[in-house]
Amino acid sequence: MWLTSSSIGRKVVMSVSGSALVLFLTFHMLMNLVYVYDVAVDTPAGEHYYDKVCEFLGTNWYALIATAGLAFLVLVHLVFAFILTAQNYKARGKDRYAVSGQQPVHWAAKNMLVLGIIIILGMLLHLKDFWYNMMFAELADKEGQFAPTAGYDWISLVFACPVTVCIYAVWFCAIWYHLTHGIWSSMQTLGLNGKVWLDRWICISYVWATVVVLGFASVVVAAIVHNGGFTGC
């Protein structure tokens, strides 16, 4: 199977899974903007549009299949990242350069695995904060502080804690760096690049990464505004 046995095939797997995750992130960010809208127009309790989105996605079969698909994509992306890194480490040979790193290589390009690990750790915290209290709680019929579909209240609660906000800030930075290299790199790997498109894809990567991360950050800012500051962890 060329997707696993060849170097380009393995990179194609990384690119396709990564691109799908970028699309998911974008969709997730757009969905979260509904929370920002709720805060901005101050929708009354019980009528939050964000809760309606959560209710709509809820635990129907489509959402469950999509969640399983996402988990699979993350797993594939992660496993292949470790396989590629191990192979690349071996390919460098036993001896290392005494003087190295003199090329102006983009920082993210050299540190994709480290950034990816930070993203995975942030994702685990995010799953604990939201998925566990929402989708899992609904599936397991678990009682929580708020109803599983009360996304508005969950967001407001989580970002009342300054420590959580700091951790999320680091997470967003890691996502930004990862995407600035990941998006154009995936297009390059899929062969959808050339002399003219290289600069365009890099520009698109920066714009896309910035829009996605600012979108997520706006949710945190909206929650802080809604809470009137940090109210405790």
Add this chain to the structure above:
Amino acid sequence: MGKESFLNVNLKVWRQRGPKEKGEFKTYRVEHVSTEMSFFEMMDTLNEQLINKHEEPIVFDHDCREGICGTCSLYINGRPHGIDNAITTCQLHMRKFTNECTITVEPWRSAGFPVIRDLMVDRSAFDKIQQAGGYTSINCGAAQDANAILISKVDADEAMDSASCIGCGACVAACKNGSAMLFVSAKVSQFALLPQGRVEAARRAKAMVAKMDELGFGNCTNTRACEMECPKSVKISNIARLNREFIKAKLAD
């Protein structure tokens, strides 16, 4: 032409007696080095000093000393072919260094390029990759009329740019993954861009990538270090083309 002046330089050179031997850095001093000297002429001076002292001279690859053969291969102060851009080591001159500076000289480091001795590495892996498909197997016969097969100027220029790869291995040396993708992509591109090469484009891409993987080169992660260090300025757009050719060929199987 600037005024000739002279430098004293300290060299930290990797010495290794053989592929299986353990190597180490040794420090040497070369005095009264003309700024008009090439780096290799300075190395020749050092070797002359060593021979006069009945010591083993430093082994390093060199041939044309004109930047066209791709034989030279030194990693100088953290960069393949030294601190200048788009040149080979033989085109590097001592005027690029300062008096009393320390210059660290290492061999290419990659599993695909094992050290033979001192600064000389075995780059026969590139020959094997080339032999796997870097050619057209048609019988060309006599030279045809130049207008018999029309090729656009853009394609001809791009193919020529790709063909300018001299196979020195600086791309592998610069890559943190020891990847040979820039070399392979240049060799695939120079044919894929021309009608004569398109006939075997799919087979060529598959065979050359398979050989590259077999020889233990790493996976490309698009850091672009290769194109930054390529003495012939071969671009990573070639890698995108190789990826395209390879994916197309595999999907057609």
